[in-house]
Amino acid sequence: MKICCLVKEVPDAAVQKRINPETKRLDRSGEKNLNPFDTHAIEAAMQLKEGGDVEVDEIVAVTMGPDSAVRALHKAVALGADRSLHLTDGALEGSDVAATGYALAKLLESESPDLVLLGQQSDDGECYTIGAVVADHLKMPSLTQVIKMDAAGGKLTLERQAEYGYDTVEVELPAVISVGDAINEPRYPSLKAIMGAKKKPLDTKSTADVGIEADRVGEGGSRTAVLEINPPPAKESGEIIEDEDTNETVEKIVAWLDERKLI
Amino acid sequence: MTVIKDSGERSLPTPFTQEHQELRESIRRFVESEIAPHVDEWEQARWFPDELFLRCGELGFLGLKYPEELGGQGGDYLHDAVWVEELARSGASGGVAAGLGAHTGIATPPVFRFGTPDQHQRFIVPAIKGERIGALGITEPGAGSDVAGIRTFARKVNGGYVVNGSKTFITNGVRADFLVCALKTTEEGGHHGLSFLILEKEMPGYEVTAKLEKLGWHSSDTGELSFTDVEVPDENLLGEENGGFYLIMANFQWERLLMALGAVGAMKRLLETAIEYAGERQAFGRPIGRFQAIRHKVAELSIKAEVGQAMTYNALRLFCEGQDALKEVTQAKLFTQRACVEVADEVVQIHGGYGYMREYGVERALRDARLGPIGGGTDEIMKEILAKQYGL
Numbered sequence: 149m150k151i152c153c154l155v156k157e158v159p160d161a162a163v164q165k166r167i168n169p170e171t172k173r174l175d176r177s178g179e180k181n182l183n184p185f186d187t188h189a190i191e192a193a194m195q196l197k198e199g200g201d202v203e204v205d206e207i208v209a210v211t212m213g214p215d216s217a218v219r220a221l222h223k224a225v226a227l228g229a230d231r232s233l234h235l236t237d238g239a240l241e242g243s244d245v246a247a248t249g250y251a252l253a254k255l256l257e258s259e260s261p262d263l264v265l266l267g268q269q270s271d272d273g274e275c276y277t278i279g280a281v282v283a284d285h286l287k288m289p290s291l292t293q294v295i296k297m298d299a300a301g302g303k304l305t306l307e308r309q310a311e312y313g314y315d316t317v318e319v320e321l322p323a324v325i326s327v328g329d330a331i332n333e334p335r336y337p338s339l340k341a342i343m344g345a346k347k348k349p350l351d352t353k354s355t356a357d358v359g360i361e362a363d364r365v366g367e368g369g370s371r372t373a374v375l376e377i378n379p380p381p382a383k384e385s386g387e388i389i390e391d392e393d394t395n396e397t398v399e400k401i402v403a404w405l406d407e408r409k410l411i
Numbered sequence: 412m413t414v415i416k417d418s419g420e421r422s423l424p425t426p427f428t429q430e431h432q433e434l435r436e437s438i439r440r441f442v443e444s445e446i447a448p449h450v451d452e453w454e455q456a457r458w459f460p461d462e463l464f465l466r467c468g469e470l471g472f473l474g475l476k477y478p479e480e481l482g483g484q485g486g487d488y489l490h491d492a493v494w495v496e497e498l499a500r501s502g503a504s505g506g507v508a509a510g511l512g513a514h515t516g517i518a519t520p521p522v523f524r525f526g527t528p529d530q531h532q533r534f535i536v537p538a539i540k541g542e543r544i545g546a547l548g549i550t551e552p553g554a555g556s557d558v559a560g561i562r563t564f565a566r567k568v569n570g571g572y573v574v575n576g577s578k579t580f581i582t583n584g585v586r587a588d589f590l591v592c593a594l595k596t597t598e599e600g601g602h603h604g605l606s607f608l609i610l611e612k613e614m615p616g617y618e619v620t621a622k623l624e625k626l627g628w629h630s631s632d633t634g635e636l637s638f639t640d641v642e643v644p645d646e647n648l649l650g651e652e653n654g655g656f657y658l659i660m661a662n663f664q665w666e667r668l669l670m671a672l673g674a675v676g677a678m679k680r681l682l683e684t685a686i687e688y689a690g691e692r693q694a695f696g697r698p699i700g701r702f703q704a705i706r707h708k709v710a711e712l713s714i715k716a717e718v719g720q721a722m723t724y725n726a727l728r729l730f731c732e733g734q735d736a737l738k739e740v741t742q743a744k745l746f747t748q749r750a751c752v753e754v755a756d757e758v759v760q761i762h763g764g765y766g767y768m769r770e771y772g773v774e775r776a777l778r779d780a781r782l783g784p785i786g787g788g789t790d791e792i793m794k795e796i797l798a799k800q801y802g803l
Binding site for chain 2: 219222223226333336337338339340342343
């Protein structure tokens with residue numbers, strides 16, 4: 149079985165996020181890191197490999213991004229991936245979620261993975277959707293927000309976080325699965341793994357290498373256009389109910405909730 | 412309070428590279444999730460569990476600078492520097508850092524450097540796994556800075572030595588499985604009569620006589636040991652007989668650098684704690700970080716931390732390049748240990764009454780820092796070394 153883990157280089161959590169008013173895109177200058185959610189995807193892949201219920205031949209870290217994204221790949225390899233794949237091309241700059249998903253799917257097609265794992269969200273854009281877009285292009289089932297994964301008999305049994313509890317689902321492979329941070333605790337890369345990461349194979353691909361149609365990616369190929377960016381509206385000030393007579397206070401609170409159909 | 416964010420695009424401070432940065436992140440995450448949450452409990456217990464050594468061994472942190480053939484990670488001194496700085500920086504407490512640091516930084520290096528292949532197998536291999544814990548035994552009740560005054564005596568007998576004497580202030584002394592012990596092998600002792608023997612806990616006559624109470628470093632065990640007719644075989648002689656003074660001196664530079672790195676890490680953490688508190692704590696209708704008195708304190712503390720780091724990293728660079736760094740290491744050790752006490756004291760002051768309470772951990776940092784100007788060579792000895800360097 150081959151597992152591909154989608155990883156992303158994002159601004160470090162300590163860097164204050166800002167929108168560049170000219171490009172209307174996130175300002176990605178400053179210190180960067182491997183998207184923390186993706187580290188859980190790699191750990192999930194490692195646990196499948198080490199668990200022994202399925203035969204995992206290799207784990208491939210896959211990313212799309214500028215030159216600097218190589219560092220995120222090194223980190224992914226230090227966490228356990230066997231090799232990595234880097235899609236980088238100026239033509240991809242400014243791709244929206246749909247365009248990025250298409251490009252990643254084309255890149256993944258060249259690998260024919262049995263399982264695609266990724267973090268449920270990126271620490272920068274926080275769209276939560278890339279897994280579904282990739283799955284759609286690859287014609288694979290998509291499962292999101294998975295927090296438990298067990299392998300047996302060619303199937304995966306998963307628990308996913310749903311709005312009102314947990315869904316337990318079975319999925320046949322191949323599939324695209326995005327995981328939440330509750331799924332595991334990523335290991336601490338050892339010095340040996342860190343030093344060894346740069347020696348593991350890293351393939352760099354351009355859009356042409358994997359048959360990406362130029363007019364479907366980049367700012368021009370994206371179907372969304374950001375027209376304007378505004379801060380969220382300020383919260384209205386709440387209503388303060390003074391507790392003078394407790395019975396009366398309770399009635400007031402109940403009435404307030406009732407009015408809004410909250411009870 | 413507005414804090415100027417580092418743009419992050421500046422290069423890493425020399426001599427560190429991206430690889431060290433990644434190791435730093437790994438150690439930081441480990442310390443924050445597996446050590447820091449237990450520190451209060453361990454401080455109260457005056458002990459941290461032996462299992463922490465096993466866990467650190469499993470993660471490769473006890474063998475960063477040792478070769479892979481012995482189970483190490485194949486790194487070098489700089490990787491060990493990251494380990495020590497990050498223990499302090501991420502909140503491992505002086506005590507935990509001292510216990511782990513004594514094992515990796517002062518007990519095992521002489522065995523690695525001067526030991527035989529058999530000694531490597533018996534002591535370094537299990538030490539890297541965290542299965543055998545090491546301690547370094549130099550100080551005696553009557554011999555601290557004056558190492559030539561060591562009185563513990565190893566009498567030569569057929570096939571080995573018979574050791575009598577005592578050691579004190581030994582970090583890991585209570586739990587250590589082996590003690591890398593300085594003693595005299597001639598009646599006169601002194602510079603040309605000292606040797607090192609590796610004493611093992613299970614040897615008859617080897618006894619832990621006290622677990623010492625201290626101002627700080629509460630979670631580390633500091634032992635007093637006594638040896639009565641302890642029979643030590645020849646194969647436990649480390650390096651040359653009567654060549655012990657050289658062994659003591661050989662690791663001093665590294666030990667002092669480690670202390671400087673620990674202080675640098677501690678100062679950075681203290682500064683962050685103070686900035687956070689100054690931004691949150693309200694007095695007279697505004698955060699105390701808006702008052703000039705506090706702002707100026709923070710500004711001055713930041714310089715102490717920065718200067719300490721610059722001096723230490725420079726000394727570290729010279730040391731790692733194999734250059735003579737005696738002056739720079741001595742200066743860095745001297746400056747950072749005193750600076751850390753001063754920074755901790757000011758940070759307690761910024762915290763006011765809360766600083767004096769246990770809750771924020773800054774009173775502990777002050778107590779922990781106080782050993783700095785005493786251990787690993789006192790401030791006074793550092794100044795003597797420096798004056799000598801200038802020909803006085």
